[in-house]
Amino acid sequence: MRSRPLDLERQIRAAQSATSTPAAEYTAQLESALAATCAAVAEAMARRNPSSGAGTHVSPAGVAIFAGAGSPLTQGMAMGLRGAVTAEELDAVEAHLRPLGTGPRQVEVSAFADPSLLRLLAERGYRVNEWQLVWTRAVPTRPLAPPGSQLSVRRVQPGQEELYTRVVLAGALETEDVPRASIELLLPFAFAAGHELYLAWLGSEAIGGATLCFADGIAFVNGCAVRPAFRRRGAHGALIRARLDRARELGFSLACSSTMPGTASQRNIERHGFSFVYPKLVMVAD
Numbered sequence: 089m090r091s092r093p094l095d096l097e098r099q100i101r102a103a104q105s106a107t108s109t110p111a112a113e114y115t116a117q118l119e120s121a122l123a124a125t126c127a128a129v130a131e132a133m134a135r136r137n138p139s140s141g142a143g144t145h146v147s148p149a150g151v152a153i154f155a156g157a158g159s160p161l162t163q164g165m166a167m168g169l170r171g172a173v174t175a176e177e178l179d180a181v182e183a184h185l186r187p188l189g190t191g192p193r194q195v196e197v198s199a200f201a202d203p204s205l206l207r208l209l210a211e212r213g214y215r216v217n218e219w220q221l222v223w224t225r226a227v228p229t230r231p232l233a234p235p236g237s238q239l240s241v242r243r244v245q246p247g248q249e250e251l252y253t254r255v256v257l258a259g260a261l262e263t264e265d266v267p268r269a270s271i272e273l274l275l276p277f278a279f280a281a282g283h284e285l286y287l288a289w290l291g292s293e294a295i296g297g298a299t300l301c302f303a304d305g306i307a308f309v310n311g312c313a314v315r316p317a318f319r320r321r322g323a324h325g326a327l328i329r330a331r332l333d334r335a336r337e338l339g340f341s342l343a344c345s346s347t348m349p350g351t352a353s354q355r356n357i358e359r360h361g362f363s364f365v366y367p368k369l370v371m372v373a374d
């Protein structure tokens with residue numbers, strides 16, 4: 089059930105916060121596990137396209153993921169959770185995020201990041217791009233209610249990878265006219281270790297998709313999108329329940345998710361028993 093090789097998981101755990109505060113330790117555990125799942129996507133991209141330069145750099149400052157220029161996963165993660173961050177450590181993270189030396193820089197900063205990280209980011213012109221809210225719940229011990237008679241959720245099968253990618257991007261981009269470049273950036277999710285992909289079907293029509301990924305004993309219920317024309321039919325909730333059921337089957341006890349504040353995704357996550365644990369910022373600089 090591992091999404092990353094053991095050696096890299098050990099490196100990521102070693103980069104967790106040294107603070108003794110239970111809340112900070114919990115944050116470091118969740119953020120480091122999430123970084124491990126994203127590193128698996130970068131590895132899948134590197135396998136599919138060795139010339140992409142995709143890969144992961146683990147440092148005391150955090151985990152730098154490069155999953156291709158323009159990928160939402162190309163960012164610094166689990167940042168500042170070990171203690172003070174030096175300029176040199178942040179330099180190395182930024183260099184990995186921009187292998188050609190140009191392009192935007194993006195990092196996630198949780199509520200328990202060391203203040204030194206915030207000072208360095210301010211000096212380098214980072215600005216807040218969006219807020220994220222992190223949620224957790226215990227994985228249910230019994231099967232959850234299945235969707236209605238016309239709606240079904242099934243795991244993506246070999247040969248359906250591009251269909252899945254198009255459906256998720258149509259929901260995320262709010263258009264059925266999905267650019268080919270965006271498809272290529274998202275396709276590695278379908279081939280990443282520790283990732284399972286799901287499609288929601290209305291009859292024979294694929295109307296939504298979502299990801300279940302796992303690392304360090306945590307199941308992440310993230311990456312859900314429903315095509316605009318098919319919303320308000322229960323697909324999002326059905327995808328949440330299907331992934332929680334699968335996490336139970338795999339023996340996980342903790343599920344984690346993240347949403348933007350005040351969204352339909354937040355409302356659905358709350359309806360399905362998730363509790364808010366901490367906020368984090370997505371910060372960018374040119």
